[in-house]
Amino acid sequence: MRNRLAIIAGGLVAAVVISAPAFAQKQGGTLRVSHRDNPPSASIHEEATISVNMPFMAVFNNLVFFDPKEKINSPDKIVPELAESWAWNDDKTKLTFKLRSGVKWHDGKPFSSKDVKCTWDALRGDEKQEIIRKNPRKVWYKNLKEVTTNGDNEVTFTLERQQPSFLSMLAAGYSPVYPCHVDSRAMRSKPIGTGPFKVAEFKRNEAIKLVKNPDYWKKGRPYLDAIEFKIVPNRSTRVLGFVAGEYDLTFDSDITFPLLKDVKDQKKDAICEARPTNVHSNLLVNRDAPPFDNPKLREALVYSLDRTPFSDILTQGNDLRGATMLPPPAGVWGMTQGELEKLPGFGPDIEKNREVARGLMKELGYGPDKPLKIKVSTRNIAIYRDPAVILIDQLKQIYIDAELEPIDTTIWYNKIQQKNYQVGMNLTGAGLDDPDGVFYENFYSTSDRNYTGYKNPEIDKMIDEQSAMTDVSKRKAMVTKIEQALLKDAARPPITHGVANTCWAPAVKNLVLQHNSIYNGWRLEDVWLDK
Amino acid sequence: MGAYLTRRVLLMVLTLFGMSVLIFVMLRLVPGNIADILVDSAGIADPKEKAKIARELGLDRPIFDQYLQWVGGLVRGDLGFAYVSERPAIEEIAPRIPISAKLAGLALFFSVILGVPLGVISAVRQNSGIDYLLRIISLSGLSLPSFWLGLLILMASVQWFGMIPIYTNEPRSFIDEMLLLSIPAAAVGFRSSALIMRLTRSSMLEVLRQDYIRTARSKGASQTTVNYEHALRNALLPVVTIIGIEAAFLVGGLIVTETVFNIPGVARFLVEAILWRDYPIVQNLVMLIAFCVVVVNFLVDMAYMALDPRIKYAD
Amino acid sequence: MAVIDHDAALAKAGANVSGFWGQAGFLARRYPLGAVGAVLVLLFVLTALFANVIAPHDPLSTNSRASLATPGGVYWLGADFMGRDMFSRIVYGARISLAVAVGATLLGGILGVAIGLMSGFIGGWFDLATQRLMDIMQSLPLLVMALVMAASLGPSLENTIIAIAIPLVPSVARVVRSSTLSLREQPFVEAARAIGMGEVRIAVRHVLPNTLAPLIVLGTAQLGSAILTEASLSFLGLGIPEPYPSWGRMLSESAAEYVRTAPWLVIFPGVAISLTVFGTNLLGDALRDILDPRQRT
Numbered sequence A: 001m002r003n004r005l006a007i008i009a010g011g012l013v014a015a016v017v018i019s020a021p022a023f024a025q026k027q028g029g030t031l032r033v034s035h036r037d038n039p040p041s042a043s044i045h046e047e048a049t050i051s052v053n054m055p056f057m058a059v060f061n062n063l064v065f066f067d068p069k070e071k072i073n074s075p076d077k078i079v080p081e082l083a084e085s086w087a088w089n090d091d092k093t094k095l096t097f098k099l100r101s102g103v104k105w106h107d108g109k110p111f112s113s114k115d116v117k118c119t120w121d122a123l124r125g126d127e128k129q130e131i132i133r134k135n136p137r138k139v140w141y142k143n144l145k146e147v148t149t150n151g152d153n154e155v156t157f158t159l160e161r162q163q164p165s166f167l168s169m170l171a172a173g174y175s176p177v178y179p180c181h182v183d184s185r186a187m188r189s190k191p192i193g194t195g196p197f198k199v200a201e202f203k204r205n206e207a208i209k210l211v212k213n214p215d216y217w218k219k220g221r222p223y224l225d226a227i228e229f230k231i232v233p234n235r236s237t238r239v240l241g242f243v244a245g246e247y248d249l250t251f252d253s254d255i256t257f258p259l260l261k262d263v264k265d266q267k268k269d270a271i272c273e274a275r276p277t278n279v280h281s282n283l284l285v286n287r288d289a290p291p292f293d294n295p296k297l298r299e300a301l302v303y304s305l306d307r308t309p310f311s312d313i314l315t316q317g318n319d320l321r322g323a324t325m326l327p328p329p330a331g332v333w334g335m336t337q338g339e340l341e342k343l344p345g346f347g348p349d350i351e352k353n354r355e356v357a358r359g360l361m362k363e364l365g366y367g368p369d370k371p372l373k374i375k376v377s378t379r380n381i382a383i384y385r386d387p388a389v390i391l392i393d394q395l396k397q398i399y400i401d402a403e404l405e406p407i408d409t410t411i412w413y414n415k416i417q418q419k420n421y422q423v424g425m426n427l428t429g430a431g432l433d434d435p436d437g438v439f440y441e442n443f444y445s446t447s448d449r450n451y452t453g454y455k456n457p458e459i460d461k462m463i464d465e466q467s468a469m470t471d472v473s474k475r476k477a478m479v480t481k482i483e484q485a486l487l488k489d490a491a492r493p494p495i496t497h498g499v500a501n502t503c504w505a506p507a508v509k510n511l512v513l514q515h516n517s518i519y520n521g522w523r524l525e526d527v528w529l530d531k
Numbered sequence B: 001m002g003a004y005l006t007r008r009v010l011l012m013v014l015t016l017f018g019m020s021v022l023i024f025v026m027l028r029l030v031p032g033n034i035a036d037i038l039v040d041s042a043g044i045a046d047p048k049e050k051a052k053i054a055r056e057l058g059l060d061r062p063i064f065d066q067y068l069q070w071v072g073g074l075v076r077g078d079l080g081f082a083y084v085s086e087r088p089a090i091e092e093i094a095p096r097i098p099i100s101a102k103l104a105g106l107a108l109f110f111s112v113i114l115g116v117p118l119g120v121i122s123a124v125r126q127n128s129g130i131d132y133l134l135r136i137i138s139l140s141g142l143s144l145p146s147f148w149l150g151l152l153i154l155m156a157s158v159q160w161f162g163m164i165p166i167y168t169n170e171p172r173s174f175i176d177e178m179l180l181l182s183i184p185a186a187a188v189g190f191r192s193s194a195l196i197m198r199l200t201r202s203s204m205l206e207v208l209r210q211d212y213i214r215t216a217r218s219k220g221a222s223q224t225t226v227n228y229e230h231a232l233r234n235a236l237l238p239v240v241t242i243i244g245i246e247a248a249f250l251v252g253g254l255i256v257t258e259t260v261f262n263i264p265g266v267a268r269f270l271v272e273a274i275l276w277r278d279y280p281i282v283q284n285l286v287m288l289i290a291f292c293v294v295v296v297n298f299l300v301d302m303a304y305m306a307l308d309p310r311i312k313y314a315d
Numbered sequence C: 001m002a003v004i005d006h007d008a009a010l011a012k013a014g015a016n017v018s019g020f021w022g023q024a025g026f027l028a029r030r031y032p033l034g035a036v037g038a039v040l041v042l043l044f045v046l047t048a049l050f051a052n053v054i055a056p057h058d059p060l061s062t063n064s065r066a067s068l069a070t071p072g073g074v075y076w077l078g079a080d081f082m083g084r085d086m087f088s089r090i091v092y093g094a095r096i097s098l099a100v101a102v103g104a105t106l107l108g109g110i111l112g113v114a115i116g117l118m119s120g121f122i123g124g125w126f127d128l129a130t131q132r133l134m135d136i137m138q139s140l141p142l143l144v145m146a147l148v149m150a151a152s153l154g155p156s157l158e159n160t161i162i163a164i165a166i167p168l169v170p171s172v173a174r175v176v177r178s179s180t181l182s183l184r185e186q187p188f189v190e191a192a193r194a195i196g197m198g199e200v201r202i203a204v205r206h207v208l209p210n211t212l213a214p215l216i217v218l219g220t221a222q223l224g225s226a227i228l229t230e231a232s233l234s235f236l237g238l239g240i241p242e243p244y245p246s247w248g249r250m251l252s253e254s255a256a257e258y259v260r261t262a263p264w265l266v267i268f269p270g271v272a273i274s275l276t277v278f279g280t281n282l283l284g285d286a287l288r289d290i291l292d293p294r295q296r297t
Helices: A002-009 A012-019 A050-059 A113-124 A166-171 A184-189 A235-243 A257-266 A295-302 A307-315 A350-363 A382-398 A409-417 A435-443 A457-468 A472-488 B002-029 B034-041 B047-057 B063-076 B089-124 B129-143 B146-161 B174-208 B211-218 B223-260 B266-275 B279-307 C006-013 C020-030 C032-049 C086-122 C124-138 C142-153 C157-184 C187-194 C199-210 C212-235 C247-251 C264-291
Strands: A030-035 A064-066 A078-080 A083-088 A094-099 A144-149 A154-159 A197-203 A207-212 A226-231 A271-285 A372-379 A400-407 A423-429 A494-504
Touching (some): A030 A235, A050 A197, A050 A226, A064 A166, A078 A083, A078 A166, A094 A113, A113 A144, A235 A257, A271 A295, A307 A382, A350 A382, A372 A382, A372 A409, A382 A400, A409 B034, A435 A457, A435 A472, B002 B279, B034 B047, B089 B129, B089 B279, B129 C032, B129 C212, B129 C264, B146 B174, B146 C212, B174 B223, B223 B266, B223 C212, C032 C264, C086 C124, C086 C212, C086 C264, C142 C157, C157 C199, C199 C212, C212 C247, C212 C264
Parallel strands (some): A372 A400, A372 A423
Antiparallel strands (some): A064 A078, A083 A094, A207 A226, A271 A494
């Protein structure tokens, strides 16, 4: 009886349960998944990579969650998890959650409002909390004034000013609730959550094994007995393993378009879904040192890019054209193609754009016989290097003679932060398809993740302004304005938004991939195996 | 003899001590440390957070203190804590040793059963067609990069058998595991077998030219008896040396092969640990490898002494 | 009753052979495998030197339409993921391999000779210290040593050369030291000393030339292992960085991803490495037979 109530509380969940006959779902089985590399740790709050989110999200719950049955995360598709309900106060600065009772952590201790407070106090930057050691998304909670509890089952988030996106941030995969009583070291190696699966084993460089949480608060879930992630750093070995039936599911977005045909040929019944990764390639331009302290030169860069070859080579033409925000249809906030073409350097006539760039270069005294010599730095990993090689090839067209400088991946951010580069090829992933998440993280002057140290009071003001807007269409117009300003200033000129395939065996049922952020939706409690 | 042994053992200790200093210093020259990596994995560049992590891991302490702590622990059998997994390094290293040891053992086994007989045949039939063929094969074994051989094997097995011989977590039985390891072992062993074959051939040829073989022949011993009973036994001595040294040096081949075949052994772990700047793992693994090499060299010398009464180590 | 054909026997032994081509021809007949090796090595060196003439395309220029193009037509050996011509990349790759092989062998050789000569001549504590240092360096396999070196130096052509050269030093130093020790007592060295020649001059003018034969043999063997080590390092991502077309790098990452769809990406660079190393090994064997008769097989 209680379990049915819980489902009804989920609103949308109930609709799906009714539409899908219950007898079809089978209990049991182990879902075998390939994993691309060793996750730096198991602590989602401390990391910023899908290598952590995909395997460990199923260990946790959020207060609220983007509806895992929907492909598109959007603010109106948020369902309760550890919170049973939520309400804003009148001036929309206080958000109060009623918490589910009787929920237990994997170690048997009860879950309460204290855990919620602990988690967000730590994320706000309270040094006394020992549940995390690093805090990459501190800027997300810049507007969070305090978290107060009212008994064990109620918690209130008080904001400095209204911020409609706040709930979306809490609904992202990057926002699980951590237990107060477990220290950060344990959370990094064998985390305790309230989620549908417990961590049985995290063997570095080898495997991650999750087993069913028999006391999961959502009765009847999860369906699977266990999930096993096998860490296989070599992509061809992973693909061969999937084709040979060693894995039921590939790592997220692991199957690039050139590989897709092969997978389909080899494994006829494989189900592959292409979706945007919400990771986009962009240029970092060092505006604080010659030669790119000259705005004209930066502008020339903006006009130099032909985005088609990037897309053609990297994804056989499947990449998406967009600015910083993910473009529609998957993206909720991105510009349409028509709007996009009005942005500098995005016009369809590449030759014309390059003529502009060459004009600027000539003005500065460069030409075919006197090219500008620069270094293009990038992380020494294929997904960074490949677009950098294409970029270097294109820069020749505007009299720039560039050499690739592959940077050891360990010192990449260091180097960028110390402004020890000229042009960098970079990838930026969005944990959340939301302007607050993306703009604050990457462009706000006080953000930890603004590693280029971009400081523009105008932009900061605009970011704050859009963040407080409740009218969605007005906010969207503001977002477009910010995009234009960023591009004009050559602050990380975007190249393309990635698209890649995730494949699974037909026995894997009920897997719904989220199309505007790969970092969300890996709860896996509804997935079952038809074996 | 006793003095010689004492001296050898002292030298071994000295070499290992030197290695510990060398590896410790070299690792600290590597640009970036674990704090950089941990901060990097979070995609942030906050010097404050980095300093905090560095302090927590003791990276901010004087390098000499860090060294003393490591070596002091090593002497007591305490390998310290791995930075990445935050578990005792021994728990990370120990389970991987048997896997690499089995792979190396199997590779060595293949290389000996292939290398020695073929080397003998090649020597006995010097300058014949088969000698040339075998010499070309053995030279090609020294010329093929073993990771390339591994990739080709992977390609072929998918093409023809629709499967891949990748190491899965817990093979059911010892036999299963050995079968699974035999393909990568062959890829590694090919090179050593070539080396062993060349050495067997040349030392066999040398022995065949010796006076006592001529004597045996002139006394009417049959060609086969001469070749196999007299010559082979004596020719094996240098072969034992190379087998011993190869055993330790197989590690080089294991590094790439474990990577290609995704085998969770120590050799691949070393590369990963280097990339992660996980000093405690790298240092201890390097010392382990150096220890194996030094001990094997010592054992080979001892075997030499035992097998060849002419060799006396005076000082 | 066999009639001894003196002319034939003499010809076989190499008498009456004159001129460069005559000698080359004789050696080729005497050491056919060595000749094959010499041809392979020559081919490799010429390819490296004239890469810009031989390569039909720019090895770095990308082309979206040619991504993973099959061999044949414009792209003789196909194209890689980025649409770069494989043949041109392999041809230019010879330059990298040659630079690494020669650079590392020479650097390792020079350091080794210097240390070996000094060890042999100075002796005493210096000899003892360097010998122990060589012991330490030799207690790690070549690839492991190079791996640690490459990681601490960072990826670049120069650093790769250094990382491979250092582990090559001990074997050279040992060879030079032992011949120095035996040569030092030879009458002609004593004589040189007697007429007041300086130690350094004796070392360079008299001792060094007499150790050349074993050095050349060792050096040729090291050429091959330098090429292989570079390939392994680059394969592991620690050697020559992109976009330089290093053969080992060409086999890693994206090439390995397309083993099934584009096997030529894996096959051709591997063939290039193998043939080159095979050539140096064949040549090395022959040189050893010619220059160092004691080790003749």
